[in-house]
Structure formats: C-alpha cells, structure tokens
Amino acid sequence: MDAIEVKDLTKRFNSKGSVAAVDHLSFRVAESEIFGLLGPNGAGKTTLIKILTTLLKPTSGMATVAGYDVHTEKNRVRESIGIVFQEPALDWRLTGRENLDFHARMYEIRRGEREKRIEEALKLVELEDKADIMTDKYSSGMKRRLEIARGFIHNPKVLFMDEPTLGLDTQTRRRIWDYIKEVNARERITVVLTTHQMEEADYLCDRVGIMDHGKIIALDTPRNLKDLISSDLVSLELNMEGSSNDVEVFKSLDFVTEFREHNGFVTLKMERADLRIPAIMEVAKRAGIEIISVNLRKPSLEDVFLHFTGRRIRE
Amino acid sequence: MMGISWQAIYVLWLREMKGMWRAKSRVIGSLGMPMFFLAFLGLGFGGASIPGMPEGLQYIEYLTPGIIGMSMLFSSVFAGISVLWDKEFGFLKEVMVAPVSRLSIVLGRTAGGSTVALMQGIMVLFLSTLLGFKIAGVIPVILSLFFMCLISVTFVGLGLVFASVMRDMHGFPLIMNFVVFPTFLLSGALFPIGALPSWLIPVCYLDPLTYGVDGLRGVLLGAGASDFSVLLNFMVISAISIGMVSVGSYLFERTEVER
Numbered sequence: 028m029d030a031i032e033v034k035d036l037t038k039r040f041n042s043k044g045s046v047a048a049v050d051h052l053s054f055r056v057a058e059s060e061i062f063g064l065l066g067p068n069g070a071g072k073t074t075l076i077k078i079l080t081t082l083l084k085p086t087s088g089m090a091t092v093a094g095y096d097v098h099t100e101k102n103r104v105r106e107s108i109g110i111v112f113q114e115p116a117l118d119w120r121l122t123g124r125e126n127l128d129f130h131a132r133m134y135e136i137r138r139g140e141r142e143k144r145i146e147e148a149l150k151l152v153e154l155e156d157k158a159d160i161m162t163d164k165y166s167s168g169m170k171r172r173l174e175i176a177r178g179f180i181h182n183p184k185v186l187f188m189d190e191p192t193l194g195l196d197t198q199t200r201r202r203i204w205d206y207i208k209e210v211n212a213r214e215r216i217t218v219v220l221t222t223h224q225m226e227e228a229d230y231l232c233d234r235v236g237i238m239d240h241g242k243i244i245a246l247d248t249p250r251n252l253k254d255l256i257s258s259d260l261v262s263l264e265l266n267m268e269g270s271s272n273d274v275e276v277f278k279s280l281d282f283v284t285e286f287r288e289h290n291g292f293v294t295l296k297m298e299r300a301d302l303r304i305p306a307i308m309e310v311a312k313r314a315g316i317e318i319i320s321v322n323l324r325k326p327s328l329e330d331v332f333l334h335f336t337g338r339r340i341r342e
Numbered sequence: 343m344m345g346i347s348w349q350a351i352y353v354l355w356l357r358e359m360k361g362m363w364r365a366k367s368r369v370i371g372s373l374g375m376p377m378f379f380l381a382f383l384g385l386g387f388g389g390a391s392i393p394g395m396p397e398g399l400q401y402i403e404y405l406t407p408g409i410i411g412m413s414m415l416f417s418s419v420f421a422g423i424s425v426l427w428d429k430e431f432g433f434l435k436e437v438m439v440a441p442v443s444r445l446s447i448v449l450g451r452t453a454g455g456s457t458v459a460l461m462q463g464i465m466v467l468f469l470s471t472l473l474g475f476k477i478a479g480v481i482p483v484i485l486s487l488f489f490m491c492l493i494s495v496t497f498v499g500l501g502l503v504f505a506s507v508m509r510d511m512h513g514f515p516l517i518m519n520f521v522v523f524p525t526f527l528l529s530g531a532l533f534p535i536g537a538l539p540s541w542l543i544p545v546c547y548l549d550p551l552t553y554g555v556d557g558l559r560g561v562l563l564g565a566g567a568s569d570f571s572v573l574l575n576f577m578v579i580s581a582i583s584i585g586m587v588s589v590g591s592y593l594f595e596r597t598e599v600e601r
Contacts (some may be wrong), residue, residue: 118361
C-alpha cells in the first residue's frame with residue numbers, strides 16, 4: 028500500500044475560483060521513503076500539506092494518507108500522522124519535556140511507553156539536557172528539533188514537515204537533516220517535506236516532486252531529475268607544450284553532444300559524464316594529449332527547475 | 343464525530359493548571375480589581391441607603407457575591423477567548439490535528455478555564471472577610487461553589503463562542519466594552535436591578551450573571567437576600583451553562599484552523 032495517494036486534488040480559496048492553489052494534482056508516495064515537494068513560495072506546497080493533514084478541505088478530488096481518506100476519515104488520518112509545522116507550534120509556558128508529554132497524552136500513549144518514547148525522542152534530537160527548560164527560552168533551532176521529536180513520538184506512519192529548516196543557520200540545518208534521516212531510517216516512517224532549497228531536496232529526498240503554480244511539473248529521484256536535463260559539462264585543461272594538440276579526436280566520441288575549444292581548455296557537453304571520463308582519458312592518452320586537470324560540473328536541481336519553468340527559485 | 347476523550351480533557355486541563363501555576367503572580371494580581379471594588383465601593387456606599395436593597399443587609403454583604411461574580415465573569419471570558427492566543431502562537435494547530443473530538447477539546451479548555459476562575463472566586467470570597475463579610479458556615483460555602491462553577495462554565499463557553507467567530511485578539515477590547523461590562527453592570531452585582539427603569543429590567547433577566555449573582559446571595563446570605571429562589575437560579579444558570587458550552591462546541595467544530 029502507498030503511504031499517500033493523491034488523485035486529481037484541487038483547492039481553490041475563493042468560490043469564484045479563478046486561481047487554484049492546488050491544481051488537479053495526482054501522485055503517490057511509497058512507504059518509508061523521504062518525499063520532497065520542491066518549489067518557490069506560493070507554489071501550493073503548504074496548501075497541499077494542510078489538505079493532507081486534515082487542516083483544510085479540498086475543493087475537489089481525493090487524497091488518502093496511510094490508506095485513509097483525508098476528508099471522510101479525518102480522525103484515522105490524524106492518528107496516523109505527525110506534523111512539523113512551518114511556524115513553531117509549541118506551548119511556551121511548558122518545558123520541552125512537558126510539550127512532548129502533552130502530545131503523547133493527546134495521542135493516548137500509555138504511561139510506561141510514554142516515558143520511554145519521550146526519552147528516546149529527546150535523545151535523538153540531543154535535547155536531553157535542555158528538556159526541563161521552558162520552551163520560550165529555546166533557540167529557533169532547538170524549537171525545531173523539539174518539534175521533530177514531537178512529530179514521531181506517537182509512532183505515526185507518515186511524518187509531514189513544512190519547510191523544516193526555514194530560517195535556520197547552515198550548521199543547524201545540517202543537523203536537522205541528519206535527524207530527519209535518522210527518524211526515517213530508524214522508525215521506518217514515511218517523510219513528506221516541503222522545501223524551496225535545492226540542496227535540501229537533493230540531500231534528503233528519495234524522490235522529489237517539483238511544484239509550480241499548484242501543479243507537479245516533474246517527479247522523480249533527484250538523480251533522475253538531474254539526468255533529465257542531461258547536460259553535464261566536462262572541462263579539460265590541456266598541456267599545450269605536450270606532444271600532441273589534436274583536440275579534434277574528442278569530436279569523434281559519439282557521446283559528446285557539444286565541443287568547444289578555447290585557450291588550452293576544451294569543454295565537452297554530454298550525458299552522464301561520470302561514466303564517460305575514463306573513455307575521454309583513454310582517447311586523450313592514445314592521441315598523445317596531455318591533460319592537466321579535469322572539471323566535471325553536474326547540473327543542480329536549480330538547473331532542473333530552470334529547465335521546467337524557465338525561472339529560478341527565489342527565497 | 344468521535345466520543346469524549348477523558349485523557350485529552352485531562353491533559354488540556356493540566357496544561358491550564360501549569361500555566362496558572364507559573365503565572366501565579368498574575369493570577370494574584372488579577373485579584374486587585376475585585377478587591378478595590380469591594381474595598382472602595384463597600385466603604386463609599388457603606389452608609390448610603392440603596393433603593394431596593396433587602397432589609398438588614400450591610401452593603402459589603404450585598405456587594406461581595408456581586409464582586410465574586412464579576413471577577414469570575416472577567417477571568418472566564420478571558421480564558422475562553424485565550425484560544426485565540428493559542429492560534430496566534432501556533433499551538434492551536436498542534437491541538438487541532440490531534441486525533442480527539444472537538445467536543446473533548448472544548449470540554450478540556452472549559453474545565454481548565456473554569457478551574458482558574460473558580461480559584462479566583464474562592465479567593466475573593468475569603469478575602470472579603472477581611473473587609474467585613476461574614477461567612478455563615480461550611481454549607482453555604484459549598485453551595486456557593488456550585489454557583490461559582492456554573493458561572494465560570496457559562497462564561498468560558500461565551501468566551502469560546504467569541505473565539506470561534508473572531509480572527510484574532512484585536513476585537514477583545516470591543517468585547518470587554520460592549521459585552522462583558524454590560525453583563526456585569528446589568529447583573530445586579532452592584533445594586534438591585536429593581537432600581538433600574540422598568541424597560542431595562544427584562545434585559546437584566548436575559549443576563550446569565552443575574553442568576554449567578556442572585557444564587558450566590560441566596561446561598562451565602564440566606565433566602566431573604568435573593569430575588570429568586572436558589573433552586574430557580576440554579577436551574578436557570580445550569581441550563582444556560584449547558585447551552586453556552588454546546589454553542590461553543592458547535593461553533594468551534596466548524597472553525598478551520600486556517601481558512
């Protein structure tokens with residue numbers, strides 16, 4: 028069974044319905060994968076998450092989470108999910124531990140189990156020694172970590188995270204990524220996250236859906252998405268004093284789609300350059316060309332987004 | 343609609359208790375206004391003859407049940423409306439996505455808010471003895487607790503109704519000026535409603551606090567001190583409190599966290 032199934036889902040905010048925030052979306056998320064929704068602000072990611080977490084009613088279409096319909100089986104869905112909201116949703120009058128305890132009780136986890144789970148969760152996000160401090164004294168990184176802990180404490184099947192590292196510094200972001208990976212691996216929880224950071228989607232996600240204007244315009248593994256635009260660039264720096272400068276030999280390679288030469292540098296465009304470099308070196312060696320350095324540039328998800336939308340993602 | 347989750351009601355109540363305990367100084371500070379009312383109105387009007395006041399009562403005796411009602415009215419409405427703070431601080435979302443019925447959430451909040459208001463009512467009652475109020479015995483106090491509970495449940499419910507139809511806290515001063523203060527002033531808390539012009543009296547009878555304050559007078563000062571019988575007061579305010587919580591839950595059920 029898929030963790031999430033979305034069919035023809037649409038959400039319009041005003042009744043006249045000129046603009047759809049989510050526009051006839053269909054996709055599936057497999058169990059225990061980390062699924063990313065990547066897109067600029069206003070693409071409809073948060074709206075989609077709100078529908079999947081029962082906080083908003085869809086205008087039309089259907090969606091199931093853990094096999095339950097988000098509209099007709101709200102409470103079943105709520106039992107099966109954990110959520111890390113974009114904005115902090117902690118009670119600042121309570122300590123970190125009390126916030127987790129509140130949550131665990133709301134989900135009716137029994138006492139013994141509750142204490143065990145809270146300890147484990149605090150340990151995973153490394154907040155054990157800050158657990159008994161009021162959360163209004165927490166930094167934003169600590170708040171986010173506590174919310175991640177809270178998100179999986181009740182053994183949900185799917186954990187939703189809306190921009191989990193928004194507004195955090197690079198170092199904290201790295202740590203949050205590692206926690207997310209660990210929760211996913213250790214608890215075997217399906218993770219669905221939204222982001223507008225390419226790096227985040229690339230590093231974390233098994234599959235990425237690129238969203239723009241309420242639609243998913245491309246959906247695949249980060250690797251395949253990048254392959255899709257297939258334009259790795261290989262730059263070779265040549266020793267012009269070497270025995271041969273017959274750069275024309277590179278043109279004879281059938282995988283090279285573009286060839287440029289400038290001031291001792293040769294730039295080749297090809298697909299999957301990581302697999303081609305040995306062949307390039309082989310040809311160069313046979314032709315007696317001396318290579319000083321090789322530079323391979325992979326396309327980024329940013330290039331992928333640019334490719335599909337003609338625009339760059341901006342904050 | 344799912345049934346009632348006792349665990350959820352308990353934990354929402356517990357949260358309110360912890361919040362209150364940590365804001366002890368504020369809870370105690372909020373006793374300032376009722377105590378000033380009691381002290382200065384009691385002193386100022388102590389010797390005055392107030393039209394319609396039952397024979398043989400000191401004004402401080404007449405006033406104390408009214409001020410208990412007032413302090414509970416304010417803190418209960420505020421407790422109900424404070425759902426909007428949770429909304430503002432994001433915590434409401436955490437509550438709304440939990441797998442518990444909306445009714446349990448409303449009951450949990452009502453229990454928490456009412457307990458806080460009840461504590462304040464009890465403190466006002468005991469502090470009033472310093473100003474000359476005489477407590478007639480244990481049974482009147484126990485009976486007064488019933489009325490205090492009903493007053494607080496009613497007005498926490500009213501606060502929840504407002505919280506469900508308001509977007510944020512900006513409307514709170516309007517509610518204070520145009521709902522809470524008239525409710526207080528028309529309840530007979532400060533003076534007998536019989537003294538008001540006859541066209542205004544039906545409005546007083548629509549005011550739930552009228553029955554709460556009159557009931558408190560009946561149980562604390564004896565049957566001669568109240569306009570209606572204690573039983574009638576009890577039945578009316580019970581019915582209103584149930585109605586108010588039902589309307590509150592109905593409206594709360596329909597709110598989406600975000601539209």
